Amino acid sequence: MDTPLRLGTRGSPLAMAQAHMVRAALIETHGMADRDIAIVTVKTTGDRVQDRPLAEIGGKALWTKELDRALGEGEIDFAVHSMKDVETIRPAAIVLAANLPRADVRERLIGAADLDELPKGARVGTSSPRRAAQLLNLRPDLSIETLRGNVATRLAAVESGAVDATLLAAAGLDRLGHGDIGTGIPVETLLPAAQQGAIGIETLAENDAVRSLIGAINDPETFHCIEAERALLYALGADCHSPVAAWAHIRDDVMTVHAELLLHDGSDRIALSAEGPPPNRLEIGRNLGRALLDGASPAVRALFAG
Known part of the structure; x- marks a missing residue:
């Protein structure tokens, strides 16, 4: 390859680890050389502003807009994201090519x-409305304190005693080599964020050559589950302020989607599941979103625009 493909990513340690995973998968699948894919780091607003919750300063677009710009202006050929950081409505010119x-x-x-x-009144650090609401639903006595930053920063906050505990995604810890840190919480106790644990690769919709190249490393089951979860979020009208959790999985050719909505203080919650054949994944996600809104209390429903 005369000119290397340019893979755009945020510069955090986790983002870089994920970028190297994508690069390795492409090299292995296509028999490329290391020089054929160059990793380009793009500084995002979400990386620069660390003292406030994302919901206060622009939401998930803070992780994506600079990478979107770099794609649109031809500075990179494709971008790698943690899917749970990708907003539900994306620019028409950009397509999710693979998971x-x-x-x-x-x-x-x-x-x-x-x-x-956790002792009564323990201080738990998080900036996630979902995590805060879930924790307070289970333990109303807990004190939720705003905690942002990369994985190392949040681990250090617990180590130093700035907070008593925090929650981190198992996938991120594993990708950083921290598989031995913390205790996994069953999904039956804490349902994860929609799209948690999934890495997505986006490129321009019109770039057929790159779409084909990336598509070769796509995992169809993950892709289909992510589509279902995104359809759910779209039906809900959820945004970064919305305490919502969701998880889709496929077993024996049946897709099941679990989801819950909560008040921010955890005092109200609705949880439902739906299932069906994977080809109906968008319908399953949309219908579950509507059922949740129909069954939610007025206070919970008011948190969603769907």
């Missing part, structure tokens, strides 16, 4: 062996 196989979707508790072992 790598999904990793562990669970949350991992840092600072205690179990949620029940």
Whole structure:
């Protein structure tokens, strides 16, 4: 290849680890040389602003807009994202071309062996409305404190005693070589964020050559589950302020989607599931979203625009 393909990514340690995973998959699948794919780091607003929750300063687009710009202006050929950081409505010119196989979707508790072992009034650091609402639903006595930053920053906050505990995605910890840190929380206890554990690769819709190249490393099962979860989010009208959790999986040719909506203080919650054949994944996600809104209390329903 005369000119290397340019893979765009954020510069955080986790983003770089994920970019190298995508690069390795493309090299192995297509028999490329290392020089054929160059990793280009793009600084995002989400990386620069670390002292406030994302919902206060622009939401998930803070992770994607600079990479979107780089794609549109021809600075990169494709971009790698943690799917849970990708907003539901994307620019028409950009397409999700592939997902790598999904990793562990669970949350991992840092600072205690179990949620029940946290002392009364324990300070749990998170900036996620979903995590805060879920924790307060299970343990109304907990004190939720805003905690942002990369994985190392959040681990250090627990180590230093700035907070008593925090929750981190198991997939991110594993990808950074921290598989031995924290305790995995069953999905039956804490349903993950929609799209958690999935890596996505986006490119321009009109770039057929790159779409074909990336498509060769797509994991269809992960891709279909992500489509279902995104259809659910779209039906809900969910945004970065919305306490919503969702997880789709396929077993024995049946897709099941679990989802829950909560009030921010955890005092109200609705949880439902739906299933059907994977080819109906968009319908399953949309219908589940509508059923949740129909069954939710007015207070919960008011948090969603669907």
